[in-house]
Amino acid sequence: xxxxxxxxxxxxxxxxxxxxxxxxxxxxxxxxxxxxxxxxxxxxxxxxxxxxxxxxxxxxxxxxxxxxxxxxxxxxxxxxxxxxxxxxxxxxxxxxxxxxxxxxxxxxxxxxxxxxxxxxxxxxxxxxxxxxxxxxxxxxxxxxxxxxxxxxxxxxxxxxxxxxxxxxxxxxxxxxxxxxxxxxxxxxxxxxxxxxxxxxxxxxxxxxxxxxxxxxxxxxxxxxxxxxxxxxxxxxxxxxxxxxxxxxxxxxxxxxxxxxxxxxxxxxxxxxxxxxxxxxxxxxxxxxxxxxxxxxxxxxxxxxxxxxxxxxxxxxxxxxxxxxxxxxxxxxxxxxxxxxxxxxxxxxxxxxxxxx
Numbered sequence: 278x279x280x281x282x283x284x285x286x287x288x289x290x291x292x293x294x295x296x297x298x299x300x301x302x303x304x305x306x307x308x309x310x311x312x313x314x315x316x317x318x319x320x321x322x323x324x325x326x327x328x329x330x331x332x333x334x335x336x337x338x339x340x341x342x343x344x345x346x347x348x349x350x351x352x353x354x355x356x357x358x359x360x361x362x363x364x365x366x367x368x369x370x371x372x373x374x375x376x377x378x379x380x381x382x383x384x385x386x387x388x389x390x391x392x393x394x395x396x397x398x399x400x401x402x403x404x405x406x407x408x409x410x411x412x413x414x415x416x417x418x419x420x421x422x423x424x425x426x427x428x429x430x431x432x433x434x435x436x437x438x439x440x441x442x443x444x445x446x447x448x449x450x451x452x453x454x455x456x457x458x459x460x461x462x463x464x465x466x467x468x469x470x471x472x473x474x475x476x477x478x479x480x481x482x483x484x485x486x487x488x489x490x491x492x493x494x495x496x497x498x499x500x501x502x503x504x505x506x507x508x509x510x511x512x513x514x515x516x517x518x519x520x521x522x523x524x525x526x527x528x529x530x531x532x533x534x535x536x537x538x539x540x541x542x543x544x545x546x547x548x549x550x551x552x553x554x555x556x557x558x559x560x561x562x563x564x565x566x567x568x569x570x571x572x573x574x575x576x577x578x579x580x581x582x583x584x585x586x587x588x589x590x591x592x593x594x595x596x597x598x599x600x601x602x603x604x605x606x607x608x609x610x611x612x613x614x615x616x617x618x619x620x621x622x623x624x625x626x627x628x629x630x631x632x633x
Contacts, residue, residue, distance in 0.1 A: 278319055278320045279319075280319045280324065281318050281319075281511075281515075282316070282317055282339075282340070283315070283558060283561065284313045284314070284334065284340065284343050284347060284558070284561055285557055285558040286301070286308075286310040286312075286313060286557040286558075286560070286602075287310060287312045287313060287314050287328065287557075288310055288311040289308060289309065289310045289601065290310065290311055291309075291625075291626075291629035292309065292629040292630050294630070294631075296309075298331075299311055299331060299332065300331055301344070301348055302348055303347065303348065303557065303560060303603040304348065304349065304350065304351055304363075304560045304603050304605070305349060305351060305363075305364055306350075306363070306364050306365060306366075307364070307366075307623070307626045307630075308557075308601065308603045310557075311330065311331055312328050312329060312330055312331060313329045313331070314326060314327075315328070315329050315340075316511065318511050321507055321508070321512075322507065322508070323508060323511070346561050346562065347560050350363075351363040351364075351532075351564070351605060352533075354463075354464070354533075356406070356463035356464065356487070357438075357443065357461075359443050359463075361405050361406070361443065363565050363606075365623060366600040366604055366605060366607055366619055367406070367606050367607070368403050368404045368405055368406075368607055368609060368612055368615055368616050369405065369406045369407075369408050369445065369606045369607065369608040369609070370396070370399035370400075370404030370406070370408065370609065370610075370612040371410070371571065371608060371609060371610050372385065372392060372396045372399065372407050372408060372410070372433070373385065373413075374392055374409065374410065374411045374429040374430055374433060375412060375421075385433075386429075389432035392433045393432075393433050393437050393440070396433065396436075396437045396442060396444075397437065397442060400440075402612040402616060403612055403613065403616025403620075404612045404616070405443060405606075406443045406444070406463075406464065406606070407443070407444050407445070408444075408446075408447050408466055408608060409430050409433055409434055409437070409444060409446055409447060409457070410430070410447030411425075411427075411429035411430040411447075411453070412426050412448065414447075414542075426448065426450065426453045427452065427457075430448075430453065431457065434457055434462050435460045438461025438462070439461070443463055443464075444461060444463055444464070445462060445463065445464035445465065445466045445489070446458070446462040446464070446466065447466045448465070448467065449467055449473035449474060449496075450473070450474050450477075451474040451475075451476035451479070454467075454477060454480045454481065455480055458480075463486060463487070464486060464488065465477075465480075465481050465484075465486060465487070466489040466567075467489065468491045468496075468539070468542065469491070469493065469496035469497075470491055470492065470493070470496060470517075470520050470524075471488065471520075471524060472497065472520075473497060478524060478527045478528075478529065481524075481529055482527055482528035482529045485533075486533065487534075487535060488524070488534055488535070489535045489536070489537055489567050489606075490517065490535070490536055491537035491542070491569075492516050492517050492520075492536075492537065492538050492539035492542070493542040494542070494543035494544075495543065505545070505548075506544075509544065509548040509551050509552060510551055511558075513538050514558060517536045517559065517562060518562050521536065521562055521563075521564060531563075531564070535564055535565045535605075535606065536559060536562060536564045536565070536566055536567065537566070537567040537568070537569060537608075538552045538566075538568075540552060540569060540570045540573055540575070541570070541573040541575060546579075549570075549573075549575045553595065553598055553599075556599060556603070556604060557602040560603055565606065566604045566605055566606075567604065567605070567606040567607075567608060568595070568596070568599035568604040568606070568607050568608065569608035570592065570596070570599070571588075571596070571609040571610045571611065572588045572592055572610050572611075576588040576591030576595070579591065589614060592611060592615070593611075593615060593618050596609060596615050597618060600622055601622075
């Protein structure tokens, strides 16, 4: 079988000042690094891994396409009258309209005006996008009929759109996507990567909107199945890379495709941690990266089984890890706290970039 090569940016530095030719920029953002971990895989198994300096990698012509995808700036998202630049991490606020969400289910059920105000408040607190969902994706959650899901999300999206907020619709269903986009949503965020509903890709292609493709081991069964991984980092990478190519071939503009490694979806604690540590690898696909780790079960597993409402500290830690490794969108429940943490992180970056 052919050997496949991967490059994971490593050895991150605070500033490129005075280091011309020694460091490279990650995805046109605020991250700079001085080395790559070069991974070679054959037949699903790693056969070698070694570290290359940026200069050594640049001298190898065979690595040029991958290096270009890792470094190229991501196209801004044009969401109605808003343009979101992806040269720094942005917050995507989670607005659940379900009675059974694992984290905050029921808080905004049957109250469109109150839910919309909560979304507006997220924008004031620092959310660049409000992600509206009408079906829980927790393990074991019951499937929601598309008509009920539409009834939950459309009145809220209409209000948010009128307020000027940028809105994404978190759904697997083509009919819900259509209704949400007609109501004013700008982005489709699908935990099934447009695989659960046969019409989903067609809907997104026709709308010409940005779409988030999330990895899950079994999208047809809700995303929490699967038989485990031999090498979770490269296997999730390959799955997302293939899915991006398929969706682009079906008519979706590649520059409007974002990817999400699917933290917590059919993955063990160790696999989730491996994906988080290796997150920079995914920039090699050439798409903006979305990280959704807020209040996830893994935080409880690492902190004495803390319940969902007591996982703020862990969520902030993961958000900052994602920012450091170049994630362009950080999807969170706690918008104010995360936005504040990212502003402080950005302040330190700005000082480092201007240091003499």
